[in-house]
Structure formats: structure tokens, C-alpha cells
Amino acid sequence: MPPMAKKVAGERTHHGDTVVDEYAWLMNKDDPDTIVYLEAENAYTEKATAHLEELREAVFQEIKGRTLETDLSVPTRKGRWWYYSRTEEGKQYGIQCRVRAEGEDPPQMGEGGQLPGEQVTLDGNELAGDAEFFSMGTSSVSPDGRRLAFSTDFKGDERFTLRFKDLESGETLADAIPGVFYGGSWSADGSVFFYTVVDESWRPYRVFRHEIGTPADQDVLVFEESDERFWIGIGLTRSERFLVLSIGSKITGEVRLLDAADPLGEFQVVRPRREGVEYDVDHSGDRLLILHNDGAQNFELASAPVDDPGVWTPLIEHREDTRLVDVDAFDGHFVVAFRRDGLTGIRVVPDGDEAYEISFPEPIFTAVPAGNPEFRTNRLRLSYTSMVTPPSVYDYDLSSRELILLKRRPVLGGYDPSDYEQFREWATAEDGTRVPISIVMRKGTERPAPTLLYGYGSYEAAIDPGFSVPRLSLLDRGFVFAIAHIRGGGEMGRRWYDDGKMMAKKNTFTDFVACARHLKAAGWAGDVVARGGSAGGLLIGAVANIAPESFAGLVAEVPFVDALNTILDPSLPLTVIEWDEWGNPLHDKEAYHYIKSYSPYENVHDGLYPPVLALSSLNDTRVLYHEPTKWIARLRAEAGGGPFLLKTEMGAGHGGRSGRYDAWREEAFTLSWIIDQVRRKPE
Template sequence: MVGIGDLHYLHSNNYEDRIDRSTLASMPYLSQLLFARSTPLPSLPSQLGHTLTGRSITREDPFYYLRDLTNPATSEYLQQERNFMSRLEGTLEEMRDELVAEFRARIPEPDESYPTRRGSYEYFSRIEPDLDYPIHLRRKIGGTEVETVLDENAVAQNHDFLGISGIAIADDEHTIAYGVDFSGDERYLLRIGHLVDGVVTIDEEIPSTSYGFVFSNDARQLLYTRPDDTLRPAVVLAHSLGSDHSSDVVLMDEKDQRFYLDVGRTKDRNLLVISASSAITSEYWLLPSSGELGAPICFRPREQGLEYHLDHINGSFYLMAAHDGEEYRLFTVQDRLAPWEPFFELPNDDRLEGFEVTPLGIVLQLRSVDRTKLTYVAFEQVGEPAGVEISGDDAAVTSVLLGNAEPTATTIRIEETSLAMPATLIEIDLTTLERTILWQQRVLGGVDTTNYLTMRGYAPSDDGTLIPVTLVHRRDLTLPAPTLLYSYGAYGEPIDPGFSTMRLSLLDRGFVYAIAHVRGGGELGRQWHDLGRLEHKPQGFQDLRSAADWLVDNNISNPSLICLRGASAGGLMVAATLNLDPSRFRAAVLEVPFVDCLTTISDPDLPLTITEWEEWGNPIESDIIESLMASYSPYDNLKAERYPDLLVTTGLNDSRVSYWEPAKYVAKLRLLSPLTNVALKIENEAGHMGASKRTEVYQNEALVEAFLLAACTPSEPG
């Protein structure tokens, strides 16, 4: 057998000339053979001199011009990448189609959600066979007649992409609003109309809105957010229904570019709220929920490093708040001007993540060490040592607080799931704490979920810190085995274990699936986030590599067959880890990866850059941050070494990680490492969230799994 490093390439700009055909039959893995059969590879794009000058660092970027889609050289290069990807997909088509068929066979069609009560209706959604989008429905409580609230398939007609920013129905139960995005750039056309007998009539449209919008109680006004040029929700406006939107009243115009604005309503529906939030600071403003709105009243002026989140019920405010990276604590106050009083002191190992107020008490979303936990604290029990835990104690099971849409409800809904357990919807009666299973995700196709084993282990990182690793595989799998290791590690976002019917196809073909809960995420609270952001960002890369080592050391993973996967900031995590040791891994999938981070974070004119400085640091003002980012930026640190087989994805309309980041990354990798097998999948009609059509989601996931299977399958000679 001839190893990859023995392949012979000519120093030609024509990649087709670089392959010694005599070696094709002896390529050790199927993916290498398929890459070779997909030639000609894209020609290297032109290298144009472009100097990037920072505070103390000067960099040369030969592919900087790829950000210009009007440049014919850019269009030509991207088209060559599309053509190559199309040929590679052709070699994987049979396996992809087989996987798609498996995905669909496991999903009941039609597939219907469990109803949620709100007002005099219960609301649910249904996905019909051969349709790409859900149909949102409702029926009267106690009734049988179902009426359509919104059919996303009808909205998407004649469009290749559809994003819905949300659906709001006013308390009159007939006035409706929803936002539509037909490009993927997350700038929405807000439609307002009325719903009668299952038919929505659109009365008004407001262009260029963002995600947040909420009706006043009397359905006379709608508060909504508008993005600025960088797509930051920067303005809150009040629209009087039936009036020209050009006369809408500006309630708040946030000039500090670190802050996002959002709108909502308190649980008791007595107040409308405007929130202004950066990564580490927040502020709330209050408005009456009916009648004349007047000017917003600040609940507590922003204070750098103070984060708080509030709700209101039974005449009192309840808040979770934290200073300067400390863990959240729970407070209460009746008058916004009065001092906050501690409401409930958590046990030492518990960290507060969220809460839901009810007439009887508060349900807390917690983390206890590294597991999710739900605790109920009745108002009449405040002052007692502890609340009542209403979730299990298995670290591999995720317990999620879903809440309840009705302010007078004395029940609460939660969801429990794991990598091996389908999502289960549970309702808890807060008067008796009795649990009722309302619904469990159905899995068809003869799947027996007891055939899968999930567990959590702890990998010592380079500094001795134990990194949680959650994994799943078939009980009858012989270990060590090929492994897909997933990671994110940013923004304090936890990657909690959850069930996936599509992942079963990979498990059934002999894979282990694992999640590395690296620092930078929120799996162990706010400090876990702080230990992996700003100047500590590189720690996450060491954690991910250590997780891979632990899987090998414990005879779980085949050391030659470990694959990585990450998306967006997780794509940076994976790509930076690859740069530490390019030969360590068999394959990697980088989805919309943030790989040119130093260039992007240094450009305040790009969407969302300024708001990102509290996560990554500001290289414009700090030599330390600039030097640090230059040391780990995946694009800037690519090596002239063979990398694992790579599948990289991007969307032309991505407003969060611009298409040119993955495109430049692939171009530079082709230049420096012609031995590396890499493919760039470009979504022409999508943004950061990828394809919106259900069929395309299945196909894209099947392509990823087919790629990983080929990467870990020995090629047959001949």
C-alpha cells in the first residue's frame, strides 16, 4: 500500500497534471480515490499583492480580492470550485441517496408537534410528506376543527430560500405578524395582517426589519427592531396598525455598536420591554402594554460588566444578574428604584442559566457541575435551604426548561433528551410535582434506541483541567472505532447532548460520535466561557486536541480514523486545532467557518464586527489581542503540510461569516498544500444557517456523512 505522502505531484498550476495515475489504485482511503476521480481540480486563483497593516503586524493576503464578487477572477474561481464539488458529489451520490432514504424512513410523515395552549386556542405545526416547510395550525380548546395559521410552503412559493423571523399573534387572536427573508441575509420583510378561518390577509408590509417584534395587548401597535448597515438590531420602532410605516415612532436608537436591541413582553403581559445587550452588559426599558406607550422608562441604567434579565408576575420583578463574569444570582424587587433583594440562594455547585416565572413560583434552568438541572422554588418556600429538583441526575441527559405560554398556568413543560434518547416532552404539575409525558419524538424504520450507548467522560487538557466529553455508539460496536468529534467553544454557548435521527446512519455504520465541551462554551457556567475567550481563546484548541487524545487513550477511537466537525466559530475551533498538527486527523468538516478571523475582526465596517470584540478582543486597540489572533487565525497559519481530507461549506448570502473567508481558506490551502484533498461547497441561495428546504437539509447532511464514511473506508485495489 502506498501512503498519501508518497503521491507524486508535478509543480504545475494545472491540478489535473499533479496526480500520478499509477497511484490511484493504492490510495489507502476511499475519499482519496474519489477526490482523484473528480479532477480536474480548480486552478489556483490569481495571487494579487495586498498588504494588511495592523497596529504592529503587517500581513500579505494574496487572495484578499476574492471578497469582490464583481471581479471576474472571483467569479471564475468560485465557479471552478462549484464544478469540482459537483463532480465530487457525483462520486458520493449513491451513498448520499441511500442515507437520505434512511433519514426519511425514520421520520413519520406527516410529522406533527404537540400542541401549546395560548388563549382560547392550542397551536401546533405539521410537516406533510414531500413538502419542505412546516404548516402552522391551531384549533379551539376542546374543538376538533383545525385552521391554518401560516403555511410556509405557500410563502416560499417561487423562492429557493425562506427564512421566517417568527410568528406573532396578538391577544385578539386574529391579528398576525411574521417576517420573511428570501435570500438568507437575515434582513426581513415584516408582514402584518389578519387571520380569519384559516386565511391570512396581508394588510401591511414593513421592509428591512430584524428578528424582534411584539404586539401591544390591545393589538393597536407593534414594536419591532430594525438593523443598521452591519445587520445589528439597532433601532426599536412603534408601528400603529393601519398607518404608513414611514411615520413609525422611534422608541430607541442604540448608538453603541456593541449592543443589540430586542423587544418582548413580561410573563404577566403587563409590560412591554426593550432590552439592550452586549456580550457582558445589559439594560432594560419598560413600556405599558396597552394604550399610549409614551417614552420608555429605564429599569436600571447600564453598568459596564453588569448583565441582568428580568420578568414580572404577581406584582414583582424577578431578575437574574451577574457582575463581571461572576455566576448569575436571582433577585426580586417590586419597585424598579428599590434595592434588589436576593430571592433564592443556589447551592455552591449550581449555576443559574435561565428561569420561568409562574403564579406559584419560579422554575430555574441550572447547571450543576457539568450537567443540566431544573429546580422549582415555590414562593411559599422561599428561605428554605433548597428548591425541589424536577430533572434527572444523568450528565449525559439534557433537561431543558420550555416554560408555558399562559401567565396563569400552574404547570410547566420541560424536554429531556440525550444522544441516545429521543426528545421527550414532559409536563409537571407545580401543585403536586406530578410528571406527565405528553409526547416523545417518534423514530420509525425499525430503530431500537436501546441499541445505543451514551456516556460522559473527562479528558485532561494540557493544563490538567478535565474537559467533559459526551459520546454515543452502538452497544455492539467493537472499539476502537472511527470517530466524529464535534466542538464549538464560543460565546458561552453550551453544546448539550441531543438526539438526531440522521446521526443514526453514521452510528449504524460503525462510528462513534462525540462532543468535546471545550472552554469558551457554557457547559460549566460563565467561568468556563471566560476561560476560553479573549486572551484565553487558544485554550479551546488544546482542549479539543486533548479530547481526541483521551478518546484514543481509552480505546474508544481508532487513532488513524478521528474526524472533526465544527460550524461558524466552531469551524474556527476545528481549523485552528488542525493547524496545531495537520496530520493528526483523518478528515474534517468546516461549515461556514470563521477562518479569517483577524482580518474580519479588524474591519469595523463589516457586519457584527464591533459586537464581537467582547468575545474575541479588539486587535485595533490591543497589541496583545492582535498578536494572539495572528498566532491562531486559521487562514494566516495554514502550513505547507498535508492536511486531512476537508469538506468546507459557505453561503454567498452569509452576513455573519462572509463567503470569502472559506473561499480564501481553500484557495490558500490549495496553494500551500497541493497534496491535501479539499472541496468547497457553495450555497448560492443561502446564508449562515444553510439551506432552508427540508429536502436540501437532508441532502446536505447526507453529503457530510457520505464524505466522512468515504474518508474512513479503506479503498479497494484495482
């Protein structure tokens, strides 16, 4: 029998509405009863999936067998060094390395998966030791290549300890700073490191300046953001001329600059924040490049004098069909990443010459600039993949306009891209909007086929078509895999995002259901299993309530399913920041009732639900463990169908287990459950 959570009456009243939350007691992580209950859920899930042990092991071995375990990334040039990472068979974590630069072309791997003259800068396996969880937050080499800043987390709560290493001597310095956030940036001479810390709501809100060799308690607070809607980050322009302090909410941005050669100076505002205006800044020569949405929903690119940064002159004007995403400045040209028609693109703009876009061979793909730390270069490093093409690294030669393939990730076991095919379909949503779907399958697969449909649809994040080694274990068993590019994501521009957030959030869920139904109606899909994580887990919980009959199973990973209760509590991590994404139910009656109308936990009913697998982590700081725990408890108590399973990692965070072999086993667990849902016989 599955564990049944005790019910403890708890009430809350907002905007005249009183709601009982009988499982609120599960929010107390320090209550021994909570831990006992989570362990009982894990034991039940283990027993309920015991019949899948052979399949799990087979899938794990397939993932492992297709992966080149001893491998090397393509080295990236920075100053006098080539930097790269590598993996070794049998080891959980990557190893960061460098070799001295000789010539323009990346060096080739020697015997044993190493490069001649290698210097190991960080070995994740040595740092992790015997720890059950290990994660890196920062790894940043100083501009002169002498020092390395790195940070580590051994719990999964994404609060890191920052340390520094002298790369010339190999010595780890005495400096140690606990409780820091991701990222950070060096001064020009490598004597000062800037870092951020979070408040109790896990919002990065302070920037500190640390001078190497001094105690952490002498670090200087250089900026604090008091508005709880805003978070901050610190970085360098690509030219390394300026430190960039980025301040942003979900809808508003502000940037401050400081000469990186004057780290003790004060940051100066580029343009003061104005509600609803977002912008980012890069630097080249005597001008700044500014990507902004002031009067330009899909963003436009402007320039501004370094000594008068508030005066913006258009360089690339706004287009309704093209969302400008990012700009990278180089000496002599700049590069713009964009989205159009649901796909990524790259535009090169040479100084004094006509701009052009880089062409790619496949109709469905993802291509983005990647690994370009050198400011003065005639090559553009980019990352490319499709649903049939493994991740590939190219250099694009700006002189010859030629794409030079440097590496394609090996897929062992005889993988041949020509054995698979990818497609683009369009579903029609309830309001007539056409929603793109990316599809991949093995050639010859009999249709309609069992189908895994993936979705996210929040924060303007795009789930772009890409390759996956674990996915082959589904495709080779006759599955179709599809991505629903639903509103709330960023695939089709800023309007696509705006039409799936706040008071239009339900479009995200109905788009996804429309995609599932289209796949069936068009003959692609038989049984459909849906999968999503985090905000995509909210999607899974919502469609479970509104269209349970459309799915043979649902996988919700670290799912944001207790949305209303979470967004009502400003003391919880990230809540205030989230009000610009979802609405503010604490102070806005209309937002309260709208969120309540779709929040998965609030809308569980007594109908028949498909089987559900919810995956969570006890130390998750983004979606707290209690959300899926409460949701599964309510499903089990009030809904029909199922079964409803919960699996909680007791020593991990939002991303689950950290080591690559552990992660493969977790993926094998999930994939074997998905396979089982379409081969299950009705009871």
C-alpha cells in the first residue's frame, strides 16, 4: 500500500477566500515526521518500480555504452593558453585543464585523452572526494591567466564557498568566502575579485569586492539592491575593459559600468532603470553596444559613446519577425544571436561592411555563439546541434565565410544520423494560434507510435531542438519524441512569451494539450507520455487536471505544482521576483483567483488521472521539496487512476544527483518508467 500522509487542518484566507491546506505540515523540513514520510514514499516507489530493474539496467548500459567516457572538449584560446575540460572513464566529474598556446589552431588530443604539456587547473573528482553531492558554481581565470577563482557546493542548496588558486604554483590560497552565489568577475590585473551573495529569499542582492590575500571579513560591499523584485549579477565586457553590474527584474533592467583597471572606483549607470525597459551592454572601442526593448518588443541594437552612455543610436532596428537575443562585440565586428520562425540564427556585422547571416544545412537545428573569450580574432566559435546531429563545435572563418567542423560529440555503438529523421509540425491552439512542434524518430518506426512529449513554456526560455544520447533508448524502442514549443517560452519572440505569462498563463497549458491532440490526430502518436521539469512541472500538473485523458503517463521533475501557496508567501525563495512572471496574488485579487484557477495542487479533482511520477530533491532551493510531496499526497487522497509515485533525492538540489554516472542512472530510472507506461496492460 502507498503511504498516506496525515491530514492536519490548516487554513489561509486571502481576498475573502478561505482555503484549507491539510498537507502544509510537510513544509517543515526539520520535523522528523516529514523525513520519515519522504523515506516511506521512496520505499514505496522503489517497490512499485522493482519490476523495472532489468530494464533500468539495460537503459543505463545503453547510455553508458554510447558515451565516450574518456573525452576532451575542443580547446578555447584565451591569451597565452588553450583551455579545455576532459573526462576519464570511471570518474564522475570533469577535469579542467590548459596548455600553452602555439599557433592559431586548437591542439589535438594525445594518448590517454590528454594534451601534451597539460596543466590541470581543477579536478572535480579530487574536489568532490567521497561527497554524495558536489557542484561547481564558479570557475573563472583572471585576465592575466595567473589565478583561478572557483566555488563549490556539497549539499545542493546552491550556496557556494569561494576559493582561489595560484595557477603558477598550483597552490590553493588561504582565502575562503562561504555563502556566495554563482558567477563573479576579476579586475583587469587579477588582484580583486567581485562576487554576489543572496538574501534569505535566495535573491542575489549584494556585490562584494575581495582583495586577494585579505580576510573575507574585510571584503567591501560595493552595491546592494533593496528592491525585492530585482536581482544582480557581475561580469566583464568581452573587451575586458569594463566590469558590468547587471540589475534586473523580470521586466526591467539597469546596467552600471566600472573601468576594470580601477576596481576601487565606483560603478556608473549607463541609463537609469525605467519600468518595462530591459537592456544589456557590451563594449567595443569608443562605443557601447546596447541591446534593448525600449519601444521595441523584439529588441533592437543601439550604440552609445563610452563617455555619454545614455544617448542611444539605432544600429539594428526592431523587426516583428525577429527576436534579437544577444550581442557579442569583437575587435572589428560584432555578432548578434537571434530567433526567427522558432529557430536560432547568427548574424555577423563587420565594421564598415554589410551584415550577413550564417547558413546551416538542416531545416531544424540550434546554433549559438559559444566559447569566444578572445576579443581580437577572425574566427567565431559556435555550437551546433539538431535532433539527429550530436552536439558539434565549429569555427566560422570570417575571411572565407567557411564553417570548419572542429568536433562532433562521438556516439558509440554504431550511431548513424541517417537512421533517424526529424520533422516540424504545427498544432492549432484553442484561439487559433499555430504552435510549432519538433519531432524526431527512427526511420521505419511504425505509426502511430508511443510518444514522449516534452514541454516547458515559461520565463521566455526556449526548448530548442537538440540531440540526446539517452533519448536513443526510446527511439530505438519505437518511440517518437516531440518538443511542444508552447507560449510562455521564447521560441517565437517576445510576444510568444508575453502571451503565456501573467493573466495569459493558461495559454501555456492549452497549447500543450493542443500539441498532444495534434500528434494523435495527425497519426504520429498513439499513447502520449508528457514530461516537464520545474516550471515545466507546473505545466505537467496543470494538464493533468484539464486533460488527463490525453496522456498515458506524466513525469513531473522538481515540479512547481503548489504555485498559489508559494507565490503568496514572500518569505519563500524567489517569490517576490516571481510576481512579474505570474502575478501578485498577495495584493491583487484578480491575480489570486486566476492563479488559483490553474495551480495544480489547488485543482486536483476526483476524476481519473494517468500514472504520475514526481521527482524531487530535499535541498532544492528553487522548487522546494514540499511542492511535489503535497501534490502527490492530494492526488492519492482525492483523485482516481494513478498510481502516483514520488521519488525524493535526500542529498541533492534542483538539478538532481551531481555525478555523471549517478545522473545516467536517474535518467535510466525515468526512461524505464516512461517505457513501462505504454506497455502496461489495463488492470
